Every structure is written in structure tokens, then in C-alpha cells.
Amino acid sequence: MHSNDLAQDADLVSMLEQAAALGVWRLGTATGRVTWTDRLAAIHAAPPGYAPGHALEHVAPEDRAKLEPLLRECAASGAPFDQEVQVVRLDGKRVWVRALGQAMRDADGAIVGVQGAMQEIAPPGRPGTLMRMGASLGGDAFATVDRNGAFTSLNERAEELLGTDSRQLMGRRLWNSFQKTVRLRVEEQFRSAIAASKPFEFEELDARLSRWLEVRGVAFAGGMAIHLSDVSARRKSQEQLRLLEGSISRLNDIVIITEAGPFGEPGPRIVFVNEAFERRTGYDREEVIGRSPRLLQGPNTQRRALDQIRAAMEEWRPARVDLINYRKNGEPYWVDLDVSPVWDRERKLTHWVAVGRDVTERKLAEEKIQHLAFYDALTKLPNRQLLMDRLHAALADPARPREGALMFIDLDNFKVLNDTLGHQKGDMLLQLVAERLRSCVAKGDTVARLGGDEFVILLENRGDKPFDPATGARAVADRILAALGEPYVLPGYLHHSTCSIGVTLFGKSDRTVSELLKQADLAMYQAKRAGRNTVCFFDPEMQAVVSANAALSSDLRQAWRENQFRIDYQPQVGVDGQMIGVEALLRWLHPQRGMVPPDQFIPAAEETSLIIPIGRWVLDAACAQLAAWARRPDRRHLSIAVNVSVRQFRHPEFVDEVLQVIRQWDIQPNKLKLELTESLLADGIDVTIAKMGSLKDMGVALSLDDFGIGYSSLSYLKRLPLDQLKIDREFVKDILTDANDAAIAKTVIGLAQSLHLDVIAEGVETEEQRDFLEKQGCYSFQGYLFCKPLPIDELEAFIDRSAEMVPA
Structure with missing residues (x-):
């Protein structure tokens, strides 16, 4: 490792400088590569960054034989070594060093290398040599002891380090200057060194003065020359370095230290x-020492995060980012990376320290939460929330081109598949549709599912590949129509489906997200009305119609609250001209609009469901009028026909409501005639027939209104418990001039006769029309020829006048 490898901050740099007497080296057993610190290179008179070819390259030839087996044994068994040897510097000069080594192990305890340190030492020899060395070092502490270890001389520095003057130390044993627990060991080492004439060396804590002393001795004839050094600072530095290295090595967080080179x-x-x-x-x-951290980057590493680190490094400030890195095997992982600069005492940038925490699990959890929040669980497409976010971003970001198209896609007749084959196959179809939609758009465009069988596509002109929104949307719509028109292979079933597409463009004028969604939705419904399996673009005229309908719906609610509705009655007459009943017709007198035609407000009432309470009110009013007429002999024969809308008829409580109002007003049920439209036959025919049967059982008369213009089917007609067919005014209007209308009228009359049903014609305005119908067998009429619709008071007056005109 390098001497600055453990640098994290300025304090650590200071510690490394204090410990500069040590040169550190490392040997990898697998690679055989040797790395040196700059301090070790300086001991060998080598330039910074120098590394030898092999571990023993600069050891003096005569000392290799004793160091090589120690190095080999340490690499094999982990046995540490401590040996004094000579090294040959690059300038040819020899120096004595103390070489220490210990094994490096991985997380499993296997030996992966040897690391150690070298410290330049005085050469072993005669005391004169040591004393000359001491003289050259000036301020160091020196002393001599006899062969029993008693002091025979000391210089002032030695007295200072031992904390006692020479008068008290002379004749005192060397080891008695240290704490009792180590005195015996020091004495044994000293006597062994004297006996063998070997160098004597140890480091111990002087408990009295709370400092570490290094003692080196060289034997001579009369005893031993002693060199004393206060190594407290070095010991503290070494302990801190060992503690720091041990802590960093065992951190669960990744630590990388790089040199302070440029980021390019x-x-x-x-x-x-x-x-x-x-x-x-x-x-x-x-594998990584000496290489760039870029080796950890890969295809999905975020360039923005790297630019953020680059900018911070150029300004010598910390940076923190979440980054995707790659393992050696190519597997990506997320790391929370904190990069900090390291300066020396002169505020010179020396290193960068990067500490990274593996946050892959957290990121995966965040992605899962985000996916649940912003993606549809069935199709894996973006959901409404994510679509809205992207729409807002497309409209609100001035830095992006604000042009594009919004497309609404709705599957045609999807409900039929769900009702016939079940929701499981319906879900399978939606998944297949999602896949096909994705294949029809470019990367970067949004395909979202709003819910049910509704999908939305957001096409954005992002600027990198400009396109005309209208042309691009048309091309995408054509691809979608073709793709979704292909058959779908479902388990045990080959399904055919189509879709309707509505498109609105944005970018030419300011529009809100809500407005865009409404416009695309309107265009989609326009495609439905155009026959399905087609695409329609939104236009302002469509919006005007919708806005008018919305205003009308709002006025309808207010009209219901303020009792603006009334009922007019139009007489129905027999072939003799006498009244046989009336039809109750709903009228709306608006305070500003005036009289609103029924064909304008009835569809709006159907759409808003107001038709249900309004229909109940009309039914109740009609029954109340029947109850009033039942008390008058000249009126009790009259019936009242009430129109029933499809939505009202299909309400679950409709039959019960009819029965309740009949009982409430105590009327004859056969005087109440319910006029039903042919649109009831379009769906749920069995339920319709069952409800009509219940009404028929009550005695209520049933008439089929607008016959011939809707969903007529003879197979259905013969099953319906009807009393009457009503010829629509559209056929009566041109019955004398249009052969087709005349033929239809004849057919309806003939059909009614064959089914033993009454028949009535509405819209009769001339004597000629009445005569034609009478000749064909129609004997009941309604129209302006007889009377226009009248409020109840005017109707009563009309009945009275008619009675006066009839001969007694």
C-alpha cells in the first residue's frame, strides 16, 4: 500500500508525516507485485513511485539468504518476522534497515500477501561507532552501562528522558527505570545480548513519565553503549495508523482513495x-491499484451524476451522488457515493477519498414502490397518475418543445367479451393490447392505461427528432388500427377486436391538461359515433357542441330545482273524430331560452339521469289526472299515454314505481298507456320482455312508439306483450307523396292487424292523410289536424267544446 493510502483528511496526512521514518511495502502472493511507499523509495535513494521488480531485489546479497526463508514462511504460514539487514541503495550506498513483515489475509482468513515496514537503523558494531553516531546526531540521548546493566555514563538528553539526574542514575540498573511488570523481561534480554555480544533493542512505556522509550544497545568489552529515543509520538502515530487501517479495512462501506490527478x-x-x-x-x-475508477462504470451509469462529481472535483469541494456501478462480473449495483478532497498542511490537494454504501436493495424497494404508485398492475403500463405528471411536464417546461399529440384509444365492444367469456380472458386481451400499443410508438413516447379498456398515448416532439404532430399522430393511429385489428389468440378462443381513436394536438395554443384530456375523449366518442374502428381528430365545432350540451345540462338541473317543467296533452281521436285519450308531453319553459324543444333537452336529461326523477313526476301527474277524470262521467273513458325512456324503464324499481302510483291514485290500470321506444330492443331483450309482462299483468296498456325507425325485429315483436303499434310521424308526413313511406305505413298497419294489435298514427295534419290511413285500416289518430298539445286547462276547455259540437 502507499503511505498516503489511508488518507481521509488533513489530520491523517499529519500523522503520516509524523511516522515518516517508516517505509511501508506490500507483496501480493498471487501476482508477485511489490508496491512501495515514497518513504521506502527515499530510504533506497529511489524516486517517488519507484517499485522493485521483486521483493529482495535491493537486499544485500549476503543478507538475502537469511531474509528469503523468513519471507517465504510468512507467505506460507503467516509467521511474522523482524530482521536487521543491509540494503543496497540505487546510488550504490549500503544502509542498515530493520525489516518487519506480517501476513495479509482476506475475509475468509486466507493469506493473500505480505506487508511490512523498513526503518533505517544504526549499523551494529563497537561502542565507539555508536557514540560517534550519537555525536553526529547531536540532541539524541546516549549512555553506557556495564556488563551488569548499571549506568556508567549519561548525557543531558539521557537524563532528561529518564527524568532523573546522573547522580541518582549512576550505578542504577537500566531496567529499573521501567515499570515492574517488564523489568525481568528487559533484564533477560540485556544479559542474553551481553553474553552473545549481540545488539540489544526494545521499546517500553516509562510509566512514571507516561512516554515510550526506544532503547538500542551495542555491546563492547566493558558493557554496552545505549541510545535512547522518545518514540511516544511515533508509537501514537503507528497505533492510530493501525487502528485507522484496521477500521477502514473492516468497514462494510466501500472505500476508494485516489491520487489528486485531473478528472479528465x-x-x-x-x-x-x-x-x-x-x-x-x-x-x-x-487488479485496481494504479487504475482509474472508471473501470467500475458501465452502460447505465448516470452521466449527470458523473458530471456532478467532475464539477465538484474541479472546485475542490465534496460531492454526494447515487450512482450505478458495475461489479467485475458485469452485474450492476447502486452505490451512495460520498467523494471528499484531502489536503496536506500547506492546503495542497493530495488525494480524493470516496466512501460508497451499497444501496441496491433500497433502490429496488424504491423502484417497486414507484412502480406500484405509477404503473398499472395488469398491463405494466404507466397509470393515470404518471400520465398526468408527464402531461404537466410537457406543457409546463419552457425548455422543451411544447408540441405533440394526445390520443385516446377505446376498445370496441369490449364489454361483450367480458360478459361472454369472463374477466380472465378480458384481462388477457388487455395485456395483449398493451404489448401491441407499445410496438406502435417510438421510444420515449408514453403509452398509459386509464382503466378498463381505455388507453392513452402521449406523443411528444422532444426536439431531437422533430415531427409534425398531426402527421405523426395519423401515422401512429394507422399503425394502431392495423395492429389492434389483427386477431388475438386467447386460450381456446380466437378473438377479433377493433378500436376507436380520438386525437387532439397541443402546442399551437395554451391549453390545460384537463382541456386536452376532454378534447381527446370527445374525439374518441366521435370515432365511436362514426362507426368504430376509425380515428377522429378534435375540432372546435365539436367543442362548441359539447359546451352547449354542458350548459344545457346545467340549466336542466336548475329547471328541475325551480319547477320549470310542465305537461301538455295532445288529444288522440278515433275514426269518428271523438277523443279516446291524450298523450302527456313534457315541456320546458326556460326563463331566458323560452320554450326548449323536447328533442334538445330529452337527450340531455337521459345523459345526466335527470330523466328518472322527471319521468316519475310525469307518471305521477298523469295518474293524478286520470284519477280526476275518473270522477267525471264525460271524462272517465279517456286514457293517458306516457312516454317512458330507456333509462327509466331499465331502472330496477320501475315496475314497482308504476304499481305504487296506480295504487296511490286508485286508477284503472288500463287507462294508463306506457309508450316504449324500439331502442329497448337493442339490448337485454329477455329482461325487457319480463318487465313488460309484469306491467301487462297489472293491466297497464303498452304501446310501441316510433315503430319502424329503430331496432324492429319480427322475431322480437311477436314475443312482446303489446297492445298497440304507433306509426311514426316521419312516415305519415310524406305518406301521400313518397311510395316508400306509404308502403311502410301499410306494412305496419297490416302487421298490427295480423298480431291483433291496435294501431295509431301520429303527426296527422291533413284530411287526406287521415283518409289514406283509414282506408288501410288505421282507425286512431293524433296530430295538428285535430288539436295541438295543450296545457290541462286549455285541454279541459277543448274537451268541453268538442262535447258541445257532438249531436245529442
Whole structure:
């Protein structure tokens, strides 16, 4: 490792400088590569960054034989070594060093290398040599002891370090200056060194003065020359370094230290990684030392995050980003990366320290939560919320081109599939539709599911590939119509389906998200009305109609609250001209609009469901009028026909409501005639027949209105419990001039006769029309020839006048 490999901050740099007497080296057993610190290179008179070819290259030849087996044994069994040897510097000069080594192990305890330190020491020899060395060092502490370890001389520095003057130390044993727990061991080492004439060396804590002393001795004839050094600072530095290195090595977070090089190509070089880096990335330390951190990047690494780091490094400030990195095996992972600069005492940038925490699980959880919040569970498409976010972004961001198209897609007759084959196959179809829709758009366009069988596509002109929104939307719509028109293979079933598409464009004028959605929806319904399996573009005229309908619906609600509705009655007469009944007709007198035609407000009432309470009110009013006429002999023969809308008839409580109002007003049920439209036959015919049967059982008369213009079917007609067919005014109007209308009228009359049903014609305005109908067998009429619709008071007066005109 490098001497600055553990640098994290300025304090650590200071510690490394204080410990500069040590040169550190490392040997990888797998690679055989040796790395040196700059301090070790300086001991060998080598330039910074120098590394030898092999571990023993600069050891003096005569000392290799004793160091090589120690190195080999340490690499094999982990046995540490401590040996004094000579090294040959690059300038040819020899120096004595103390070489220490210990094994490096991985997380499983296997030996992966040897690391150690070298410290330049005085050469062993005669005391005169040591004393001359001491003289040259000036301020160091020196002393001599006899062969029993008693002090025979001390210089002032030695007295200072031992905390006592020479008068008290002379004759005192060397080891007695240290704490009792180590005195025996120091004495044994001293006597062994004297006996063998070997160098004597130890470091111990002087408990009295709370400092560490290094003691080196060289034997001579009369005893031993002693060199004393206060190594407290070095010991503290070494302990802190060992603690720091041990802590960093065992961190679960990844630690990478790089040199302070520029961030461009090839970028700063890695000088240190910890064990967590090796575990989490799969790279060995030897594989990455000297290389750029770029080796951890891959295809999905965020360029924006890298630019953020680059900008911070150029300004010598910290940066923190979430980044996708890649392991050695190519597997991506998320890392929360904190990059900090390291300065020396002169505020010179020396290194960058990157600490990364693997946050892959957190990111995956966030992505899952985001997917649940913003994506449809069935189709995996963006949901309404994500679509709205993207729409707002497309309209609100001035930096992006605000042009594009919004497309609404609705499957035709999807309900039939769900009702006949079940929701499981319906869900399968929706998944297949989602896949086909994705294949019809470019990357970056949004395909979303709103719910049910409704899908939305957002086409954006992002500027990188400009397109005309109208042309692009038309091309995409054509692809969708073709793709969704292909058959779908469902389990045990080949399904054919089509879709209707509505398109609105944005970018030419300011529109809100809500307005765009409404416009696309309107265009889609226009495509439905145009016959399905087609595409329609929104236009302002369509919006005007919708706005008018919306205003009409609002006025309808107010009209219902303020009792603006009334009922007019139009007489129905027999062939003799006498009244046989009336039809109740709903009228709306608006305070500003005036009299609103029924063909304008009845559809709006149907759409808003107001037709249900309004229909109840008309039915109740008609029955009340029948009850009033039942008390008058000249009126009790009259019937009242009431129109019933499809929505009102299909209400679950309709039959019960009719029965209730009949009982409430105590009327004869056969005087109440319910006029039903042919649109009831379009769907749910069995339910319709059952309800009509219940009404028939009550005694209520049933008439089929507007016969011949809707969903007539003879197979249905013969099953309906009807009393009457009503010829629509559209056929009566041109019955004398249009052969087709005349033929239809004849057919309806003939059909009624064959089914034993009464028949009535509405819209009769001339004597000629009445005569023609009478000749064909129609004997009941309604129209302006007889009387226009009248309020009840005017109707009563009309009845009275008619009675006066009839001969007694």
C-alpha cells in the first residue's frame, strides 16, 4: 500500500508525516507485485513511485539468504518476522534497515500477501561507532552501562528522558527505570545480548513519565553503549495508523482513495481500496491499484451524476451522488457515493477519498414502490397518475418543445367479451393490447392505461427528432388500427377486436391538461359515433357542441330545482273524430331560452339521469289526472299515454314505481298507456320482455312508439306483450307523396292487424292523410289536424267544446 493510502483528511496526512521514518511495502502472493511507499523509495535513494521488480531485489546479497526463508514462511504460514539487514541503495550506498513483515489475509482468513515496514537503523558494531553516531546526531540521548546493566555514563538528553539526574542514575540498573511488570523481561534480554555480544533493542512505556522509550544497545568489552529515543509520538502515530487501517479495512462501506490527478482522461489513479471494495465489487486490490475508477462504470451509469462529481472535483469541494456501478462480473449495483478532497498542511490537494454504501436493495424497494404508485398492475403500463405528471411536464417546461399529440384509444365492444367469456380472458386481451400499443410508438413516447379498456398515448416532439404532430399522430393511429385489428389468440378462443381513436394536438395554443384530456375523449366518442374502428381528430365545432350540451345540462338541473317543467296533452281521436285519450308531453319553459324543444333537452336529461326523477313526476301527474277524470262521467273513458325512456324503464324499481302510483291514485290500470321506444330492443331483450309482462299483468296498456325507425325485429315483436303499434310521424308526413313511406305505413298497419294489435298514427295534419290511413285500416289518430298539445286547462276547455259540437 502507499503511505498516503489511508488518507481521509488533513489530520491523517499529519500523522503520516509524523511516522515518516517508516517505509511501508506490500507483496501480493498471487501476482508477485511489490508496491512501495515514497518513504521506502527515499530510504533506497529511489524516486517517488519507484517499485522493485521483486521483493529482495535491493537486499544485500549476503543478507538475502537469511531474509528469503523468513519471507517465504510468512507467505506460507503467516509467521511474522523482524530482521536487521543491509540494503543496497540505487546510488550504490549500503544502509542498515530493520525489516518487519506480517501476513495479509482476506475475509475468509486466507493469506493473500505480505506487508511490512523498513526503518533505517544504526549499523551494529563497537561502542565507539555508536557514540560517534550519537555525536553526529547531536540532541539524541546516549549512555553506557556495564556488563551488569548499571549506568556508567549519561548525557543531558539521557537524563532528561529518564527524568532523573546522573547522580541518582549512576550505578542504577537500566531496567529499573521501567515499570515492574517488564523489568525481568528487559533484564533477560540485556544479559542474553551481553553474553552473545549481540545488539540489544526494545521499546517500553516509562510509566512514571507516561512516554515510550526506544532503547538500542551495542555491546563492547566493558558493557554496552545505549541510545535512547522518545518514540511516544511515533508509537501514537503507528497505533492510530493501525487502528485507522484496521477500521477502514473492516468497514462494510466501500472505500476508494485516489491520487489528486485531473478528472479528465485517464482520470485520478486508485492508490487504496479496502476489503469491502474487494468483497462487493469482485476485484482484487492488485487488479485496481494504479487504475482509474472508471473501470467500475458501465452502460447505465448516470452521466449527470458523473458530471456532478467532475464539477465538484474541479472546485475542490465534496460531492454526494447515487450512482450505478458495475461489479467485475458485469452485474450492476447502486452505490451512495460520498467523494471528499484531502489536503496536506500547506492546503495542497493530495488525494480524493470516496466512501460508497451499497444501496441496491433500497433502490429496488424504491423502484417497486414507484412502480406500484405509477404503473398499472395488469398491463405494466404507466397509470393515470404518471400520465398526468408527464402531461404537466410537457406543457409546463419552457425548455422543451411544447408540441405533440394526445390520443385516446377505446376498445370496441369490449364489454361483450367480458360478459361472454369472463374477466380472465378480458384481462388477457388487455395485456395483449398493451404489448401491441407499445410496438406502435417510438421510444420515449408514453403509452398509459386509464382503466378498463381505455388507453392513452402521449406523443411528444422532444426536439431531437422533430415531427409534425398531426402527421405523426395519423401515422401512429394507422399503425394502431392495423395492429389492434389483427386477431388475438386467447386460450381456446380466437378473438377479433377493433378500436376507436380520438386525437387532439397541443402546442399551437395554451391549453390545460384537463382541456386536452376532454378534447381527446370527445374525439374518441366521435370515432365511436362514426362507426368504430376509425380515428377522429378534435375540432372546435365539436367543442362548441359539447359546451352547449354542458350548459344545457346545467340549466336542466336548475329547471328541475325551480319547477320549470310542465305537461301538455295532445288529444288522440278515433275514426269518428271523438277523443279516446291524450298523450302527456313534457315541456320546458326556460326563463331566458323560452320554450326548449323536447328533442334538445330529452337527450340531455337521459345523459345526466335527470330523466328518472322527471319521468316519475310525469307518471305521477298523469295518474293524478286520470284519477280526476275518473270522477267525471264525460271524462272517465279517456286514457293517458306516457312516454317512458330507456333509462327509466331499465331502472330496477320501475315496475314497482308504476304499481305504487296506480295504487296511490286508485286508477284503472288500463287507462294508463306506457309508450316504449324500439331502442329497448337493442339490448337485454329477455329482461325487457319480463318487465313488460309484469306491467301487462297489472293491466297497464303498452304501446310501441316510433315503430319502424329503430331496432324492429319480427322475431322480437311477436314475443312482446303489446297492445298497440304507433306509426311514426316521419312516415305519415310524406305518406301521400313518397311510395316508400306509404308502403311502410301499410306494412305496419297490416302487421298490427295480423298480431291483433291496435294501431295509431301520429303527426296527422291533413284530411287526406287521415283518409289514406283509414282506408288501410288505421282507425286512431293524433296530430295538428285535430288539436295541438295543450296545457290541462286549455285541454279541459277543448274537451268541453268538442262535447258541445257532438249531436245529442
